[in-house]
Amino acid sequence: MAQVYFKTKPDGRAVFDYYYRSNPFNGGYVIFAGLENVLDILENLKFVDSDLEFLEQHGFEQEFLDYLKDFRFHGTIRSSQEGDVVFPNRPILQVEANIIEAQVIETMLLNLLNFQSLIATKANRIRHSAKDATLLDMGLRRAHATGGYYASRAAVIGGFDGTSNVKAAEDFNITASGTMAHSFIQSYGDELQAFRDFAKVRPKNCVLLIDTYNTLRSGLQNAITVAKEMEQEGEQLMGVRLDSGDLAYLAKQTRKILDDANLGYVKIVASNQLDEFVIKSLKDQGAPIDIYGVGTNLVTGKPDAALGGVYKLSEFNDDPRIKLSENIIKVSLPYKKQVYRMLDKAGMFYGADAVAMFTEDTIEQMEHPFDATKHMSLKGFEYEALLQEVMTDGKRISMSRTVTEIAAYSKSRLEKLPEEYKRFQNPHIYKIGLTPQLKKERDILVLKHKF
Amino acid sequence: MAQVYFKTKPDGRAVFDYYYRSNPFNGGYVIFAGLENVLDILENLKFVDSDLEFLEQHGFEQEFLDYLKDFRFHGTIRSSQEGDVVFPNRPILQVEANIIEAQVIETMLLNLLNFQSLIATKANRIRHSAKDATLLDMGLRRAHATGGYYASRAAVIGGFDGTSNVKAAEDFNITASGTMAHSFIQSYGDELQAFRDFAKVRPKNCVLLIDTYNTLRSGLQNAITVAKEMEQEGEQLMGVRLDSGDLAYLAKQTRKILDDANLGYVKIVASNQLDEFVIKSLKDQGAPIDIYGVGTNLVTGKPDAALGGVYKLSEFNDDPRIKLSENIIKVSLPYKKQVYRMLDKAGMFYGADAVAMFTEDTIEQMEHPFDATKHMSLKGFEYEALLQEVMTDGKRISMSRTVTEIAAYSKSRLEKLPEEYKRFQNPHIYKIGLTPQLKKERDILVLKHKF
Known part of the structure; x- marks a missing residue:
């Protein structure tokens, strides 16, 4: 072309x-x-x-x-x-x-x-569900190759707090954050020793993954042992991570057991196929989760994907x-057009954007793009040129x-x-209308090309 | 870590x-x-x-x-x-x-x-439906940012013939292929003149997009006019592209009208939200489409997306x-393991891969990974180490x-x-089994870590 x-x-x-x-x-x-x-x-x-x-x-x-x-x-x-x-x-x-x-x-x-x-839209829906909880993007391993780089950027625009994608964090100046993998604990075989070594080398922002063998009977107990040892060194364990099983049940049990051990400051991190609906359900059930790690569903924009x-x-x-x-x-x-957003008296969006010809200077009415019976007066509205x-x-x-x-x-x-x-x-449904002039000119062109 | x-x-x-x-x-x-x-x-x-x-x-x-x-x-x-x-x-x-x-x-x-x-898997499913038709990846504008580069590569591995992604074509030495956009015809207003100019400048592999105003009454008629003019110049119009409407109906009508105009050599290209199911349906209906351009559903791997x-x-x-x-x-x-693929006497895949410890040298039986009642003798099979x-x-x-x-x-x-x-x-379901030795060793380890 x-x-x-x-x-x-x-x-x-x-x-x-x-x-x-x-x-x-x-x-x-x-x-x-x-x-x-x-x-x-x-x-x-x-x-x-x-x-x-x-x-x-x-x-x-x-x-x-x-x-x-x-x-x-x-x-x-x-x-x-x-x-x-x-x-x-x-x-x-x-x-x-x-x-x-x-x-x-x-x-x-x-x-x-x-x-x-x-x-960014998917991230924002997840933010809407998660309310004030911390949200971390952990999706790079399932992202669409190098596109994951831009997914991490967009996630933060939509309301996420950080990413496990270190290169994106570096280039876009966003917070880098990660936790350990199951393989780390497996490499030791001995879960307690794995936690001890990790906490010793990286005591700041230390999050221990507790579901490699058994969440409540093994991982959490070993994490509590290490948290107490960290206290002796003047450090605090930041959190424990749940990555499988019934997250609502496990989070409640974990919170209770941590609190009973005087570890009320240890946060609960949850991950495993989360999206806006799962997080909303966890919130509705009162799961005491402080930090959500969201991966595949975020970075691929499932289920729409485009x-x-x-x-x-x-x-x-x-x-x-x-x-x-x-x-x-x-x-x-x-x-060539301009778009005007109507504001109510409190400055909130009124729920109507009007599309006008670029040359129009007064915006007094908008019409439904296709339904000839629908129109709305815009007189007296404050508006922004978008x-x-x-x-x-x-x-x-x-x-x-x-x-x-x-x-x-x-x-x-x-x-x-x-x-x-x-x-x-x-x-x-947020209303998008056309000014009478734009609609008229469009309809003239439609008729001109109609067969 | x-x-x-x-x-x-x-x-x-x-x-x-x-x-x-x-x-x-x-x-x-x-x-x-x-x-x-x-x-x-x-x-x-x-x-x-x-x-x-x-x-x-x-x-x-x-x-x-x-x-x-x-x-x-x-x-x-x-x-x-x-x-x-x-x-x-x-x-x-x-x-x-x-x-x-x-x-x-x-x-x-x-x-x-x-x-x-x-x-590659999505592409291969589309190839399965399309049989011998030509398949072109046209998905870059909906791909996940720079990840689209690898999507175009994987599409060819899965059976596609070319891509509209010129950079991927250049770097991976695959066929670059594209057609015109509606904007090209719109820029002229006059569809016939747009087709004429395009055919004059790019007579080889020329595909005209015929649905900007009206497929059968305008676009196809103008394409036929240009095809006849090209014949005078010793050139042949390669194809016409349908990008909206009922593709099965339009393809049949288009084929008939082209054939009646002695333009049997002009190919029909179709695009618009295609996937393996739509293409299968078009084939089942006998739609005479020679080339399919597939975009969003291919490069995003919808609906799974990961x-x-x-x-x-x-x-x-x-x-x-x-x-x-x-x-x-x-x-x-x-x-550390090896995987063996069983072959039948004709050299076809028998439908069973056996996972063995790397050190095993004879593969005589495989067992279901979890169901203790299921096993299969592998004696006498030819196999490949994968x-x-x-x-x-x-x-x-x-x-x-x-x-x-x-x-x-x-x-x-x-x-x-x-x-x-x-x-x-x-x-x-293709069977994946474990050798008895691997299964036994796995079960010992499970019990060792069990709580």
């Missing part, structure tokens, strides 16, 4: 929208994540010699390869803030650029935004563009934000979202 | 087994993939200065950091061949190494083998090691194999697996 554009319309200007069509996990929202990585890549994107040689072998023309040799992204990006709460069928990010540049970046942009938004975000052309050389579909929800929105320019002509126009800052922003945004949108069963 | 080993048993020798406990997708087998990548990494693994600085900031001791500075993997790997058909609860790969080295590589090894084996492979210590300093569990299937197998040494003291002992070679090997192995193990509904 890029070579055809190069030969036929090298100066074409395009506007593309990034958006998705339905919320993952049957949930009520998505946490938008991945933007900073996309901007970093866009600022540095280029074709290296080996890429160009490969393309030459595949029949691309020399003139086009010369163009790629000097390729840089010079476009403008308007976007929701990373960490914001977003909803289906409204632009989340908008690319305005030369059409070749806008096309070349498509797959990278979809790949990073779709995946990180999926995982967010179906798309990248659709909405304007070309200042003319609107549309894609039709037999499925009405898949008809794209033409024109798509903010973050890159102009290929250069960032703001400082990059750290993962910690993004996570804090995300938390502050979620606090403005009423609870009924966050529940797992049949969450309230 | 590594630092504790370094301080307390720096010369410990460990044997670890890589295996998984149940087949993904309710299927009958797994295609083992990722080995070559693991071996490449093991030959080059080291800690760089920034890693060591990060670890130093996290309280690791100087003596241990000095050890890591010179860290190299010096272990021995015995493994099933990459691309082989493998089954649950038997060692697929075995690491014999210094315990620090064996521990440091755990997550990398699990991450790459679990993910690629999952995707293969639960584990890495368990089975021997330490020549002593057997075991992990118990309240769930009997999660009890690990002690001792775990072959591929790395000795940190060095590969064989040339690396290309993805194409691995895919061909995988195909040859699958041809030896009887059909009943390949079906999607309740596949025949």
Whole structure:
């Protein structure tokens, strides 16, 4: 496609929208994540010699390869803030650029935004269940190869406290955290000696895994022995970890036995196929778990495993563009647009984002995208313009934000979202409407291309 | 853990087994993939200065950091061949190494083998449905960030013909293949002109996407016009792509209209949320589709999204090691082991792999791992030893194999697996047994650690 554009319309200007069509996990929202990585890549994107040689072998023309040799992204990006709460069928990010540049970046942009938004959303659902408990990402061994690196980043944006992925912790400046494996205890055969050696070498943040042979009769007893020995050395055992069996039952028994041994400060860590539903059940049962280690279900975004975000052309050389579909929800929105979020008098999200043409300056009403009988007056609402320019002509126009800052922003945004949108069963549907002008212009284009 | 080993048993020798406990997708087998990548990494693994600085900031001791500075993997790997058909609860790969080295590589090894084996298996199920049709991976925009790179590799091992992931194609020497996006046609507004320009610039392997406005009334008609124009230039249109609507109906109509226009050579490409079940249904309906483009469901391994492979210590300093569990299937197998595959007289897989102690030299019977009433005589069977040494003291002992070679090997192995193990509904269960000696030794260890 890029070579055809190069030969036929090298100066074409395009506007593309990034958006998705339905919320993952049957949930009520998505946490938008991945933007900073996309901007970093866009600022540095280029074709290296080996890429160009490969393309030459595949029949691309020399003139086009010369163009790629000097390729840089010079476009403008308007976007929701990373960490914001977003909803289906409204632009989340908008690319305005030369059409070749806008096309070349498509797959990278979809790949990073779709995946990180999926995982940040999953992480946030787990955070919702876990309330104030500590949440650790332990998923790298089941993650999708190197994609696990970005899963750990997205997990923190969604509300996790740390990760066992040391490389991600290093690069994204997030908390590294891990515990021991069963093999450590097995290598000793003698569980007590294994615990003693571990506590001696790493007394700080020491968490002992107690289910290798028998949780209550062996692991916990040996952990208590070591905790008492640590006290003699002026140290405190941080926690014991349960990794199998009935976690609710074992956590309650463990808490009681630890408390009876005057070890009320020793925390209980639980892991083993956890997700938002298991953690909610453990909470509902009153399981006294302080720290949850979540792996596979977090980093793979099970069961959805993908967010179906798309990248659709909405304007070309200042003319609107549309894609039709037999499925009405898949008809794209033409024109360069802005999205406005309505706020109630307390500053909370009212539950309505209005999609407008970029040129509109007063937002007074929104209409249902397809149902002609539904509309809502927006008079008197305060609102925010959600798509903010973050890159102009290929250069960032703001400082990059750290993962910690993004996570804090995300938390502050979620606090403005009423609870009924966050529940797992049949969450309230956040309304996305079109201004009357945008809807009218879209319908004109639909009719123009209709057969 | 590594630092504790370094301080307390720096010369410990460990044997670890890589295996998984149940087949993904309710299927009958797994295609083992990722080995070559693991071996490449093991030959080059080291800690760089920034890693060591990060670890130093996290309280690791100087003596241990000095050890890591010179860290190299010096272990021995015995493994099933990459691309082989493998089954649950038997060692697929075995690491014999210094315990620090064996521990440091755990997550990398699990991450790459679990993910690629999952995707190769999914790809192979899709290949099973698609029979001789061409299969293209188009999943990168929904893949788990950079993990998509390995998904494309694993897809080819499982039986796919090519990928839209150009970087993976370049690095793994696999076929790159893509088509146009809706945005290409939208950018013109005029579909016919879009097709004309594309065909003019890229006449070879030209596939036109025909569903942007209306598949049969617009896209197909314009594609036929362009195909006829290409014939005047001595070129042939390769195909038309259907990406929405009822693919069975549209493919049949498209085939008929193309044939009536004397364009029998124009292929039909289909995409849109395909998986092994949709493709099987399309085949069952007689849809004349030549090429399938498969995306999200392939590269995310939906619905499972993960293969639960584990890495368990089975021997330490020549002593057997075991992990118990309240769930009997999660009890690990002690001792360094070998796995033997039984062959029938025609050289086909008989449906039984026997796990033996490494030191056993005659394999005459196998027993069910847990059910004392079940055993099978193996007298008179031909068999293969499946775990072959591929790395000795940190060095590969064989040339690396290309993805194409691995895919061909995988195909040859699958041809030896009887059909009943390949079906999607309740596949025949391939038997995994233990030799009487291994079973006896395991049971002794279970009793020793029992509470």
